[in-house]
Amino acid sequence: MRTSLRGSAAIVGIGLAGIPAMPPGSTPVDCMALAALAALMDAGIAPEEVDGVFASGLQMLMPALGLCEYLGLAPRHVDGTQVGGCAPLVQLNHARQAIASGTCEVALIAYGSTQRSSGAAFASLSEPLVFEQGLGWPGPVAAYAMIAQRHMHDFGTRREDFAEVAVAAREWARLTPGATAQGPLTIEDVLAARPIASPFGLRDCCLVTDGGGALVVVSAERAKYMKAPVYVLGSAEIATHRSIAAMPDLVHTGAAITGARAFTEAGLSPPDIDVAQLYDAFTVNPIVFLEDLGFCAKGEGGPFVRDGGIAPGGRLAVNTNGGGLSFCHPGMYGVFTLIESVLQLRGGLGARQVAGAKTALAHAPGGFMASHATAILGTPETL
Numbered sequence: 001m002r003t004s005l006r007g008s009a010a011i012v013g014i015g016l017a018g019i020p021a022m023p024p025g026s027t028p029v030d031c032m033a034l035a036a037l038a039a040l041m042d043a044g045i046a047p048e049e050v051d052g053v054f055a056s057g058l059q060m061l062m063p064a065l066g067l068c069e070y071l072g073l074a075p076r077h078v079d080g081t082q083v084g085g086c087a088p089l090v091q092l093n094h095a096r097q098a099i100a101s102g103t104c105e106v107a108l109i110a111y112g113s114t115q116r117s118s119g120a121a122f123a124s125l126s127e128p129l130v131f132e133q134g135l136g137w138p139g140p141v142a143a144y145a146m147i148a149q150r151h152m153h154d155f156g157t158r159r160e161d162f163a164e165v166a167v168a169a170r171e172w173a174r175l176t177p178g179a180t181a182q183g184p185l186t187i188e189d190v191l192a193a194r195p196i197a198s199p200f201g202l203r204d205c206c207l208v209t210d211g212g213g214a215l216v217v218v219s220a221e222r223a224k225y226m227k228a229p230v231y232v233l234g235s236a237e238i239a240t241h242r243s244i245a246a247m248p249d250l251v252h253t254g255a256a257i258t259g260a261r262a263f264t265e266a267g268l269s270p271p272d273i274d275v276a277q278l279y280d281a282f283t284v285n286p287i288v289f290l291e292d293l294g295f296c297a298k299g300e301g302g303p304f305v306r307d308g309g310i311a312p313g314g315r316l317a318v319n320t321n322g323g324g325l326s327f328c329h330p331g332m333y334g335v336f337t338l339i340e341s342v343l344q345l346r347g348g349l350g351a352r353q354v355a356g357a358k359t360a361l362a363h364a365p366g367g368f369m370a371s372h373a374t375a376i377l378g379t380p381e382t383l
Contacts, residue, residue, distance in 0.1 A: 009096035010223035013043025013216030019328045020180040020209040028059045029066040032112025035212030043216040052077040052104030056087035058331040077104040084366020088335035089373035093235040112212035113330035131245035143244040143368040145197035148284040150250040161302035162283035163190035168311035173322025175352035181326040204283040211330035234266030234376040244368040254372035255292035262374040270294040274357040277337035279364035280323040317354045334364035
């Protein structure tokens with residue numbers, strides 16, 4: 001029988017680095033290490049106490065080894081899981097399992113990228129997709145544009161609905177110190193932007209930045225004696241395919257499965273969530289995730305986001321730092337959904353703070369909606 005890990009581990013340190021750009025000549029591991037050190041300092045834990053290292057990256061074949069060497073670590077548990085943008089959420093699930101089993105006591109989860117500063121020299125280690133290579137299509141944007149087209153066809157979703165997602169993200173970013181894009185943005189601006197892949201224009205697509213993020217995770221018992229712990233109430237992961245050509249259904253994703261599992265473990269349901277961080281590489285993503293995670297019925301994501309539904313003061317606080325569309329997007333955004341969740345639950349964020357937030361949901365996909373991970377986090381009051 002599976003033992004519930006609800007509340008058995010907590011995030012006690014978070015760190016950001018290199019947003020929107022690292023200094024010239026920096027490497028991805030530079031960025032990752034800076035974020036890791038910031039997270040350890042935030043937790044009040046020395047690097048030599050780290051005995052579990054979890055790392056991911058697009059530019060490094062062995063990111064965990066690179067981080068260990070850089071920081072002089074020799075952990076007894078190492079995890080280099082690479083399933084795309086949700087890898088840090090998957091690794092959070094793995095970290096709490098490792099802590100519960102006694103495999104490690106202090107887990108460091110880190111990601112870093114120099115996608116922006118590398119420019120044309122940026123190279124992902126992703127393998128060719130046999131069903132798509134040779135077609136000349138523009139990678140992820142084409143795959144997610146297909147998802148958006150199908151959603152429009154099946155449910156009558158409008159381009160204006162996608163634009164609502166971008167505008168809401170920008171409104172949150174304008175309340176967030178350090179957000180990459182903070183200029184005004186309107187529905188009309190999004191619709192008039194340069195076409196990229198129908199139905200997407202430039203403003204429907206995520207930023208291209210550098211950036212690193214890191215988390216420190218310990219047992220609930222240890223966390224009781226640390227400042228502002230945020231507990232993992234529920235967590236789940238799934239992988240269903242690799243290529244968009246093999247996706248079983250373009251508008252039904254693995255988020256429906258991971259969300260249901262995470263909610264069950266947490267003993268919560270969508271109305272119990274105070275803030276949601278939904279990976280928004282493209283404007284269609286939050287709409288699909290709101291549906292699949294149960295915040296609205298399938299096909300009703302468009303109406304849900306209309307009229308500022310996920311903007312400040314809307315129906316649900318979503319991507320409260322500006323998300324991948326306006327805060328940062330250094331190749332993979334998953335770790336930042338967790339960091340912003342923690343920040344909201346700690347409180348004190350000024351204009352962007354969601355009043356009384358006690359629960360947060362972070363969700364990210366990987367690849368072309370191929371992998372998914374959901375994490376539900378809570379303050380000590382939720383245990």
